Amino acid sequence: MNEPATMTYREAMREALRDALTTDxxxxxxxxxxxxxxxxxAVTKGLHEEFGRDRVRNTPLSESGFVGxxxxxxxxxxxPIVEIMTVNFSxxxxxxxxxxxxxxxxxxxxxFNVPLVVRTTTGAGRxxxxxxxxxxxxxxxxxxxxxxxxxxxxxxxxxxxPTALAxxxxxxxxxxxxxxxxRGPVDPDGGPVDIDxxxxxxxxxxxxxxxxxxxxxxxxxxxxxLAAGGVSAEVIDLRxxxxxxxxxxxxxxxxxxxxxxxxxxxxxxxxxxxxxxxxTETCFWTLDAPVSRLASLEVPIPYAKHLETAAIPQVDDIVxxxxxxxxxxx
Amino acid sequence: MTDSATxxxxxxxxxxxxxxxxxxxxxxxxxxxxxxxxxxxxxxxxKSDIDIEIWHDGxxxxxLVQVGQLVDVGTPIARLRSEGxxxxxxxPPPAAxxxxxxxxxxxxxxxxxxxxxxxxxxxxxAALRGSGPGGAVVESDVVAATIDAPPxxxxxxxxxxxxPRRRSPDTMRALIAERxxxxxxxxxxxxxxxxxxxxxxxxxxxxxxxxxxxxxxxxPAACFIRAVALAAARHRxxxxxxxxxxxxxxxxxxxxxxxxxxxxxxxxxxxxxxxERSLAEVMTALSDxxxxxxxxxxxxxxxxxxxxxITNLGDTGADSVHGxxxxxxxxxxxxxxxxxxxxxxxxxxxxxxxxxxxLAADHRATDGAVGSRFVAALADLIDRxxxxx
Numbered sequence: 001m002n003e004p005a006t007m008t009y010r011e012a013m014r015e016a017l018r019d020a021l022t023t024d025x026x027x028x029x030x031x032x033x034x035x036x037x038x039x040x041x042a043v044t045k046g047l048h049e050e051f052g053r054d055r056v057r058n059t060p061l062s063e064s065g066f067v068g069x070x071x072x073x074x075x076x077x078x079x080p081i082v083e084i085m086t087v088n089f090s091x092x093x094x095x096x097x098x099x100x101x102x103x104x105x106x107x108x109x110x111x112f113n114v115p116l117v118v119r120t121t122t123g124a125g126r127x128x129x130x131x132x133x134x135x136x137x138x139x140x141x142x143x144x145x146x147x148x149x150x151x152x153x154x155x156x157x158x159x160x161x162p163t164a165l166a167x168x169x170x171x172x173x174x175x176x177x178x179x180x181x182x183r184g185p186v187d188p189d190g191g192p193v194d195i196d197x198x199x200x201x202x203x204x205x206x207x208x209x210x211x212x213x214x215x216x217x218x219x220x221x222x223x224x225x226l227a228a229g230g231v232s233a234e235v236i237d238l239r240x241x242x243x244x245x246x247x248x249x250x251x252x253x254x255x256x257x258x259x260x261x262x263x264x265x266x267x268x269x270x271x272x273x274x275x276x277x278x279x280t281e282t283c284f285w286t287l288d289a290p291v292s293r294l295a296s297l298e299v300p301i302p303y304a305k306h307l308e309t310a311a312i313p314q315v316d317d318i319v320x321x322x323x324x325x326x327x328x329x330x
Numbered sequence: 331m332t333d334s335a336t337x338x339x340x341x342x343x344x345x346x347x348x349x350x351x352x353x354x355x356x357x358x359x360x361x362x363x364x365x366x367x368x369x370x371x372x373x374x375x376x377k378s379d380i381d382i383e384i385w386h387d388g389x390x391x392x393x394l395v396q397v398g399q400l401v402d403v404g405t406p407i408a409r410l411r412s413e414g415x416x417x418x419x420x421x422p423p424p425a426a427x428x429x430x431x432x433x434x435x436x437x438x439x440x441x442x443x444x445x446x447x448x449x450x451x452x453x454x455x456a457a458l459r460g461s462g463p464g465g466a467v468v469e470s471d472v473v474a475a476t477i478d479a480p481p482x483x484x485x486x487x488x489x490x491x492x493x494p495r496r497r498s499p500d501t502m503r504a505l506i507a508e509r510x511x512x513x514x515x516x517x518x519x520x521x522x523x524x525x526x527x528x529x530x531x532x533x534x535x536x537x538x539x540x541x542x543x544x545x546x547x548x549x550p551a552a553c554f555i556r557a558v559a560l561a562a563a564r565h566r567x568x569x570x571x572x573x574x575x576x577x578x579x580x581x582x583x584x585x586x587x588x589x590x591x592x593x594x595x596x597x598x599x600x601x602x603x604x605x606e607r608s609l610a611e612v613m614t615a616l617s618d619x620x621x622x623x624x625x626x627x628x629x630x631x632x633x634x635x636x637x638x639x640i641t642n643l644g645d646t647g648a649d650s651v652h653g654x655x656x657x658x659x660x661x662x663x664x665x666x667x668x669x670x671x672x673x674x675x676x677x678x679x680x681x682x683x684x685x686x687x688x689l690a691a692d693h694r695a696t697d698g699a700v701g702s703r704f705v706a707a708l709a710d711l712i713d714r715x716x717x718x719x
Contacts, residue, residue, distance in 0.1 A: 288442075324463060
């Protein structure tokens with residue numbers, strides 16, 4: 001069989017799309033500049049030459065329109081993969097996603113399901129300023145009827161998409177823009193993985209760091225530094241924001257007795273708040289410290305590099321928060 | 331409580347099981363200015379004499395109870411007034427709820443896990459120093475406070491936790507059960523009793539204590555420890571361990587005390603080299619051990635290395651105790667309650683305070699003759715208490 005290949009997150013996602021287009025003729029891709037230009041983040045580069053313009057389609061700059069078209073195609077029996085350039089622009093399609101895609105199954109008494117996959121980028125770090133850099137995945141995780149996933153490794157980029165496509169209901173895939181060039185092993189024969197399970201990326205016994213998407217590599221780097229300082233941190237990659245895999249998170253926290261949630265989104269009303277509340281509810285009697293949250297500063301993400309860096313959680317911030325949680329070690 | 335410029339100070343609850351107390355000494359006089367934290371009186375409780383502190387600045391107006399008068403917790407014992415008439419009267423000290431700990435106790439920040447563990451182990455959170463965020467008591471503080479933690483080093487560096495083990499009342503019971511069953515199964519005990527006239531000791535002790543401050547007073551229990559330690563030092567065959575089918579005499583005489591815990595179970599911390607210490611030092615060590623045991627602050631060094639054990643049931647209950655030896659030790663001395671008994675002195679019967687001491691010894695290590703000499707030495711020491719100094 002094939003050896004695990006090392007590839008970038010971008011290549012892994014493209015491989016997943018190619019595989020879907022190859023194996024299921026109902027699958028097609030549409031979005032802004034996904035064909036000739038290859039997508040703003042070059043994920044779909046080359047696919048229109050391979051599969052033709054009917055299956056890799058450029059759309060007008062109208063998120064509400066083309067997401068609505070995707071919903072219609074899904075209702076009509078196709079398996080559309082709709083790319084929205086960034087999560088900021090998805091706000092133009094909120095009505096389609098929340099009022100239609102998420103609600104139809106319920107409102108039709110189970111008669112109409114919407115097998116739609118929406119891919120979009122999230123996150124800051126590339127100096128794209130306040131209209132292209134926000135982390136709004138928590139907004140979508142608020143909505144019943146949607147599944148929200150955030151693959152953070154090339155392997156998950158490759159193997160979570162087939163599961164998302166196989167789901168009979170809408171799934172939104174968040175791809176952090178800072179991850180596209182990350183390299184990692186991808187087993188070509190790995191096979192689809194669950195999209196409702198968190199995974200422990202690093203084992204530890206003094207605190208649990210819960211992270212996802214762009215915060216995962218930073219959390220892992222922080223755990224490495226913490227280990228050098230004698231603090232053993234477990235790192236959980238949430239992977240799925242809806243549904244939340246609380247059993248995995250609470251099993252970890254019940255062993256470590258401390259939890260730090262790292263969220264690139266804002267603090268107030270954020271995904272981090274949901275996690276902190278859920279951990280407190282399920283693990284209260286085993287907690288040895290208040291659940292701690294690290295989130296972005298409550299500002300629109302700045303353009304200036306040093307301000308952008310200061311606005312979002314960095315490795316040093318995670319290390320400091322973790323040390324404070326375990327009682328000021330190092 | 332009274333008028334706007336005066337406030338009362340109530341008898342505090344100095345422990346969860348304190349219902350009443352007796353002022354045995356005032357440390358201030360009417361007219362004295364006192365400040366928050368000043369010791370204003372010494373209160374005698376069932377367990378010990380305790381300095382009590384005032385929690386508001388003020389001027390002592392009058393005492394509301396007599397020295398020696400036993401009053402319920404919460405009874406006003408002194409009236410004070412605020413300094414300066416323009417100053418509004420401070421709030422009265424919180425009324426002491428009978429079931430709570432000291433009225434001055436604040437709610438100590440502690441993690442849910444620490445609270446749960448402390449409850450399981452019968453440790454009072456308020457007695458611990460927190461090392462967590464914001465000074466909160468966390469799991470490691472509770473673990474360090476259990477009998478499994480080693481002592482702080484000379485620089486006061488808190489101990490690192492070794493082999494933390496949970497000691498809920500149930501698990502402690504199970505440990506005692508296992509240990510005692512083993513002891514009873516494996517050790518062929520023999521028991522030798524002797525009634526001791528402690529009249530001389532009590533008289534001597536009363537005279538001795540009269541010259542000492544309340545805090546430095548010696549209790550009879552300390553005398554028993556010294557007596558056992560000195561007797562064991564003279565009869566080394568009873569001071570040591572039975573290991574691998576032979577007796578190994580111990581180099582030091584480390585006397586363990588069985589201390590029962592409020593929440594059930596008992597612990598047996600020891601006083602190191604009790605034969606080489608003065609009676610006053612043994613008394614101090616005993617006070618420390620009992621306080622630490624009750625607060626759950628026992629150190630591992632107190633828990634291992636005992637060479638002989640005393641069980642002292644105190645002045646209630648049984649006249650004598652035929653104890654079970656704690657292996658690998660080979661001897662245990664039990665003291666029953668002090669009671670008035672007819673006693674023949676110089677051919678005449680007199681009422682004397684009598685305590686029955688009972689040696690439980692391991693017949694593998696010694697025979698009755700050795701045990702008998704030990705008991706005789708013990709009786710001799712009790713008869714001549716100045717040797718215990």
